[in-house]
Amino acid sequence: MRVRTQQPQRPQQPRKGVRRAIIALVATCAAGAVATPIALAAASVGPAPAAVAGDDRLLPTPEAPRISNDSYAGFQFCGDPTGDPVVTTGTPTLAATLESVAPPGTVEPAQPGPRRKVTFEVDTATGKPVLHRQLTSDTSHDAALQLPEGTLSDGAYRWRVRVKDGDTASAWTAWCSFTVKRG
Known part of the structure; x- marks a missing residue:
């Protein structure tokens, strides 16, 4: 068995x-x-990004606003605790760093699509408008504007910038005070 x-x-x-x-x-x-x-x-x-109603994309406020005597001189940053920037020319260059609008985790294409519109505003220190200029940024990472001759005389001014991409706009940067002293 x-x-x-x-x-x-x-x-x-x-x-x-x-x-x-x-x-x-x-x-x-x-x-x-x-x-x-x-x-x-x-x-x-950093500052909170701004969004336009009906659009789920966010555009951060431009960063590191700065000013220079010209495009080849060193920049002075706005908000420096040692004092406001002083330029010795009536044609300073204003600049700011823009952030990419590509969604997190994606890579911007080598040939970016439509360039973004950047608006610069310059006022006297008392708030009287001097210049309002919109330009198209050549890159998606920064924007610069050299003020035309005759725009500024000696004195105190302030400027700010914002960026638009289609119907979406960032918040304005804080005002950047500066002084023109050519003498």
């Missing part, structure tokens, strides 16, 4: 599809765990 012995049962392996789903879920959780602190940190730094 033969006695049958029962073979121990092997644990059943999950199917490939289930295994893949588990791996995908774990990878998604890991990516979220890394991205969340980065997103929270980014949200707490």
Whole structure:
């Protein structure tokens, strides 16, 4: 007589599809765990971006407003605690750094689409308008405007800038005070 012995049962392996789903879920959780602190940190730094109603894209306010005697001279940054910038020419260059509008995680194309419109405003220190100029930025990362001869005389002024991309506009930068002293 033969006695049958029962073979121990092997644990059943999950199917490939289930295994893949588990791996995908774990990878998604890991990516979220890394991205969340980065997103929270980014949200707490710098000025809040502005959005136009009906548009879900955001445009950050231009950063690092600066002024120079000309396009080849060094820039003085606005908001320097040591004092307002002083230029020795009536044709200073105003500049600001623009941020990309490409959604996070994407790469801007080598040949960007329509360039963005940048608006510069220059007033006297008392708020009297001197110049309102809109130009198209040659790059998506910064904009500069050299003021034409005869626009400014010696005295105190202020300027600000904002950027538009289609129907979306950023907030204006804070006013940047400066003095023209040619003498």
